[in-house]
Amino acid sequence: MANPTDQRLRIAAARADFLSSGHAGDDAVSDVVAASWKRSISAGADLSEVEATYHNDLDTKSRLVRCSEPIIIRLREETADIPLSIALTDGKARILTRWDTDQLIGMMCDRVSFAGGFEYAETGVGTNGVGTVFESGGSIFVVGPEHIHERLQAFACAGAPIRDPLTRRVEGVLDISALTEHSSPLMHSLVRSAALDIERNLLIDRSQCQQALFETFVRFDTRTRNAVIAVGGSVVMANAMVQSLFDPSEQQSIHEHARYLMAQHDRPVDQIELLTGKVVRMRGARIVVGNDIAGLVLELRLISEAASMPAETGAFEDRTLPAVSGRCGGRGYESAASLRAPASPISQGHSPAWRRACDDITEALRYHDALLVMGEHGTGKFSLVAEIYHRVNPGGRSFAIDAADISCDSYVEAEEALKATTVPTLYIFRNIDNLSTDGVERLHAFLETLADIERPAYVAATLSEVNLDSDLPFHDLLIHFQRAVTVPPLRHRAEDLPALVTQVLTNIADRRGVRVSLAAMRVIRCYTWPRNFRQLDEALRAALLRRPVGELQPEDLPGYCHGSARRQLSGIESVERDAIVQALLDADGNRIQAAAALGIARSSLYRKLKSYGITTL
Numbered sequence: 249m250a251n252p253t254d255q256r257l258r259i260a261a262a263r264a265d266f267l268s269s270g271h272a273g274d275d276a277v278s279d280v281v282a283a284s285w286k287r288s289i290s291a292g293a294d295l296s297e298v299e300a301t302y303h304n305d306l307d308t309k310s311r312l313v314r315c316s317e318p319i320i321i322r323l324r325e326e327t328a329d330i331p332l333s334i335a336l337t338d339g340k341a342r343i344l345t346r347w348d349t350d351q352l353i354g355m356m357c358d359r360v361s362f363a364g365g366f367e368y369a370e371t372g373v374g375t376n377g378v379g380t381v382f383e384s385g386g387s388i389f390v391v392g393p394e395h396i397h398e399r400l401q402a403f404a405c406a407g408a409p410i411r412d413p414l415t416r417r418v419e420g421v422l423d424i425s426a427l428t429e430h431s432s433p434l435m436h437s438l439v440r441s442a443a444l445d446i447e448r449n450l451l452i453d454r455s456q457c458q459q460a461l462f463e464t465f466v467r468f469d470t471r472t473r474n475a476v477i478a479v480g481g482s483v484v485m486a487n488a489m490v491q492s493l494f495d496p497s498e499q500q501s502i503h504e505h506a507r508y509l510m511a512q513h514d515r516p517v518d519q520i521e522l523l524t525g526k527v528v529r530m531r532g533a534r535i536v537v538g539n540d541i542a543g544l545v546l547e548l549r550l551i552s553e554a555a556s557m558p559a560e561t562g563a564f565e566d567r568t569l570p571a572v573s574g575r576c577g578g579r580g581y582e583s584a585a586s587l588r589a590p591a592s593p594i595s596q597g598h599s600p601a602w603r604r605a606c607d608d609i610t611e612a613l614r615y616h617d618a619l620l621v622m623g624e625h626g627t628g629k630f631s632l633v634a635e636i637y638h639r640v641n642p643g644g645r646s647f648a649i650d651a652a653d654i655s656c657d658s659y660v661e662a663e664e665a666l667k668a669t670t671v672p673t674l675y676i677f678r679n680i681d682n683l684s685t686d687g688v689e690r691l692h693a694f695l696e697t698l699a700d701i702e703r704p705a706y707v708a709a710t711l712s713e714v715n716l717d718s719d720l721p722f723h724d725l726l727i728h729f730q731r732a733v734t735v736p737p738l739r740h741r742a743e744d745l746p747a748l749v750t751q752v753l754t755n756i757a758d759r760r761g762v763r764v765s766l767a768a769m770r771v772i773r774c775y776t777w778p779r780n781f782r783q784l785d786e787a788l789r790a791a792l793l794r795r796p797v798g799e800l801q802p803e804d805l806p807g808y809c810h811g812s813a814r815r816q817l818s819g820i821e822s823v824e825r826d827a828i829v830q831a832l833l834d835a836d837g838n839r840i841q842a843a844a845a846l847g848i849a850r851s852s853l854y855r856k857l858k859s860y861g862i863t864t865l
């Protein structure tokens with residue numbers, strides 16, 4: 249066996265050859281290292297400057313950190329005599345925590361930005377004990393000149409992937425780094441066995457979540473004769489009463505609604521009407537383990553067997569969308585002709601959360617309660633309130649006033665005109681979370697005047713739920729409202745989606761014979777639609793440009809529909825995701841061909857597919 253110094257000299261020579269000729273030589277370095285050098289160079293890594301990007305949005309209290317901590321503490325104790333740095337990264341090669349057994353190695357690591365918050369992906373830093381693990385999918389020991397980057401050559405780094413025990417997805421990397429003169433091949437074994445121990449802890453933690461869910465389910469089940477369900481992750485449990493009271497499609501709707509409640513902040517208490525007319529009251533508990541929501545256990549009471557569905561037709565014949573929309577900015581008022589009414593009533597829909605929102609809005613308008621309508625952008629908050637109002641008050645009028653208009657000077661004039669209306673009128677203030685302090689004061693004064701005048705006035709305001717936890721000025725207005733309703737996002741209306749797609753298609757391609765194929769509908773169902781109706785509308789319009797008549801296919805839909813990434817993608821990421829979707833479509837879904845066409849390693853392609861949530865191709 250060659251001594252370590254000779255071996256490092258051979259590697260240094262191979263690296264120099266590679267940099268001048270592009271070939272890694274025959275056997276001085278392993279195939280994994282040679283492939284990493286090639287990737288690093290083609291990614292354009294600068295070999296003289298460490299380009300580790302800094303991130304300040306890391307989750308340092310994650311399940312991974314929690315499960316890793318005891319193992320890392322043990323590792324630190326076992327290696328206390330050797331100058332080492334032990335680092336843990338998240339699933340994007342970003343360093344979450346680093347522990348040093350010696351000050352000097354800590355300082356050396358700081359100098360090359362191997363520290364909390366920095367990203368050690370191959371694209372920025374070249375071959376290393378973190379990024380190369382993500383690219384190769386396996387553990388690695390990178391010593392001295394095997395680092396393609398000059399400034400990392402003083403180090404020896406052993407890295408091992410930490411996989412989720414059930415999905416096998418790489419959740420992070422455990423890395424042990426030392427100066428080359430202090431390194432030993434044992435570092436590689438140490439890091440692998442510690443990573444396995446962390447995986448074991450992840451498994452125990454997951455089963456703790458399931459255990460907590462199961463125990464709460466059993467507790468509920470023993471203290472009641474009612475139906476009880478538990479949902480969490482991929483688990484669904486139900487007692488015998490659920491089976492005898494509800495058929496499979498009703499159970500499906502209940503599960504869907506339970507998952508919706510799980511994502512809400514309020515106590516899980518609700519009453520819903522199922523498609524079959526059964527009215528179900530649900531009340532339960534959210535199970536939290538550490539920072540994670542493990543699931544929801546609900547006790548279900550059947551309130552009535554076949555309550556009639558709220559009238560959706562008939563009374564709707566003379567429905568008009570907002571009769572008048574107030575606009576200011578020098579243009580005075582204009583008719584709401586631009587607010588195009590969908591071909592059929594918006595309030596039609598069978599998802600329990602949607603039915604619930606419709607019923608609550610109807611009730612609030614009947615009782616003249618000032619109403620806050622919350623939900624994501626584009627869920628149809630405004631259109632729904634306007635539609636229900638015109639159904640409840642067939643002769644009534646409505647004014648829609650946007651936050652931006654309240655903040656502008658000509659609002660004073662608009663305000664006077666609004667107050668002069670004598671017929672029953674609904675005032676809908678849109679997106680009040682966007683109001684400035686000045687706008688809030690104006691609206692506050694207007695709402696106070698409205699409360700004093702003696703004529704039928706209805707008030708509703710829309711806002712985006714994400715801003716509820718903020719300290720934005722609109723909070724001062726909340727005293728004017730008696731009721732709050734949440735309009736669910738499209739992704740929580742799975743059973744309504746086919747009808748909604750048809751509705752949007754009818755709006756935009758009225759008389760053309762256009763349908764959506766089953767495969768395209770599958771893609772639409774899988775996507776999360778963060779901008780809801782507006783995005784669905786855009787996606788279907790884009791699809792119609794590709795196929796103006798006939799049956800829309802998956803490939804007609806924009807690239808992003810093929811992913812389910814929940815996070816907001818940057819501009820570059822969106823371009824990359826679209827290129828990947830196109831390459832996969834061109835290659836008929838063949839990953840090897842698509843990777844070759846894109847010029848990236850197959851492992852990189854798989855990683856990107858996961859990161860962008862591309863699953864339907």
Ligand SMILES: Nc1ncnc2c1ncn2[C@@H]1O[C@H](COP(=O)(O)OP(=O)(O)OP(=O)(O)O)[C@@H](O)[C@H]1O
Nearest residue numbers: 590594624625626627628629630631751752781782
């Ligand atoms: N059921 C539906 N079918 C078809 N189109 C709909 C439906 N509901 C809403 N839309 C359309 O979706 C778009 C967004 O609706 P709306 O403005 O009512 O949503 P919003 O939640 O108030 O949005 P924002 O929060 O962004 O103000 C509108 O163009 C509207 O016509």
